[in-house]
Amino acid sequence: MDAMTQAVILEERYCARNYAPLPVVLARGQGAYLWDTQGRRYVDMMSAYSAASHGHAHPRILAVLAAQARRLAVPSRAYYNDQLGPFLKDLCTVSGLDAALPMNTGAEAVETAIKAARRWAYRVKRVARDQAEIVVASGNFHGRTTTIVGFSSEADYRDDFGPFTPGFRSVPFGDLAAMERAIGPNTAAILVEPVQGEAGIVVPPRGWLTGLRRICDARGVLLILDEVQSGLGRTGAWFAFEHDDIRPDGLILGKALGGGVLPVSAFVGRRDVMDVFTPGSHGSTFGGNPLAAAVGREALAIIRDEGLVERSRDLGAHALARLRAIDSPALKEIRGRGLWIGVEFDPRVASARLVCERLLARGVLSKETHGTVVRLAPPLIIARDDLDWALDQFAAVVAELSPRRRPAAA
Numbered sequence: 001m002d003a004m005t006q007a008v009i010l011e012e013r014y015c016a017r018n019y020a021p022l023p024v025v026l027a028r029g030q031g032a033y034l035w036d037t038q039g040r041r042y043v044d045m046m047s048a049y050s051a052a053s054h055g056h057a058h059p060r061i062l063a064v065l066a067a068q069a070r071r072l073a074v075p076s077r078a079y080y081n082d083q084l085g086p087f088l089k090d091l092c093t094v095s096g097l098d099a100a101l102p103m104n105t106g107a108e109a110v111e112t113a114i115k116a117a118r119r120w121a122y123r124v125k126r127v128a129r130d131q132a133e134i135v136v137a138s139g140n141f142h143g144r145t146t147t148i149v150g151f152s153s154e155a156d157y158r159d160d161f162g163p164f165t166p167g168f169r170s171v172p173f174g175d176l177a178a179m180e181r182a183i184g185p186n187t188a189a190i191l192v193e194p195v196q197g198e199a200g201i202v203v204p205p206r207g208w209l210t211g212l213r214r215i216c217d218a219r220g221v222l223l224i225l226d227e228v229q230s231g232l233g234r235t236g237a238w239f240a241f242e243h244d245d246i247r248p249d250g251l252i253l254g255k256a257l258g259g260g261v262l263p264v265s266a267f268v269g270r271r272d273v274m275d276v277f278t279p280g281s282h283g284s285t286f287g288g289n290p291l292a293a294a295v296g297r298e299a300l301a302i303i304r305d306e307g308l309v310e311r312s313r314d315l316g317a318h319a320l321a322r323l324r325a326i327d328s329p330a331l332k333e334i335r336g337r338g339l340w341i342g343v344e345f346d347p348r349v350a351s352a353r354l355v356c357e358r359l360l361a362r363g364v365l366s367k368e369t370h371g372t373v374v375r376l377a378p379p380l381i382i383a384r385d386d387l388d389w390a391l392d393q394f395a396a397v398v399a400e401l402s403p404r405r406r407p408a409a410a
């Protein structure tokens, strides 16, 4: 039996069926390339949902990872360590916020934000005990804990995982008037993604974030943005909130913060929001460990040193223009910001899954979301030639699926 078949059989036999992987077994990665067990090379147009924004096996990340692992990895936050302070200082500097609480996965940082918002409501805003509300947007994706899936609008994420945590209210994404109506005296925070990733790279109407900022200021409500996927250069800005020239009160980061090698996340915020945490009120065994802090700090430095924000902006605009030039009845909508593009297919012509399988056969790795959207989100370090090659393959797949009508016979 070959290595590929063996790997699939073992995973199917021993792993829970909570994913439906495409039929490829990956064994190695370098930059924007991935290789399968047969040695076949693919261009990564997915980058692990932004976790691999720096590309795979970035040499500077690997050097810091190895050096710090030898020095000190996980001593516990029962003690100070020499890596955490410098990391969080850099994180606050790039985000323009005051302080941070380090965690590991994105969902944990979202949970941290929820705790911060509730405590802030009780201790600063003086909301009555256990009455605090958080307003979210339908179509959201904030992770997989029971509290978080409880305010998801996606049946797949929720079904039979209840009972759910109360205290959340959901309004349509991008609808300012609905948001305004949902806010009451007990509202602690608005928690939204500035661009909805898992929903299919849904970009809100112009002015929506600015409007949310205005509402929050007027009503004494925290604006908390989940930039786990959109942050750190993905949209062609350090943070998606910069496109609207606002600043949130709380910011949730993850994915790319781990430089493609570790789960590193953080809740970053205004001083008075972070100050609601007192010793013993929240924690994580691994959060803020020196290995994660050293890697996170290097991940930020690389984004700056290699101009990844500008690359995302310029290559993203190039990719969007190329995709929009494809004339095909299979394509319903193409949307995106920076190197983060969702192509919505007409389900009567092709499922997004089929498109991803065809792309795979041509050496391009992508991932469908919600049945109809193909996500194109390569590592931000991708070479322009590789991006163009992957887009050529995409155009070829679209042409195969929806051959343009032959010119009428003369």
Ligand SMILES: *Cc1c(COP(=O)(O)O)cnc(C)c1O
Residues within 6 Å of the ligand: 049, 104, 105, 106, 107, 108, 110, 141, 142, 143, 144, 193, 197, 198, 226, 227, 228, 229, 230, 254, 255
């Ligand atoms: C991926 C994601 C999360 C959850 O991150 P995990 O590391 O998988 O827990 C939260 N919010 C957004 C916007 C995400 O894209």
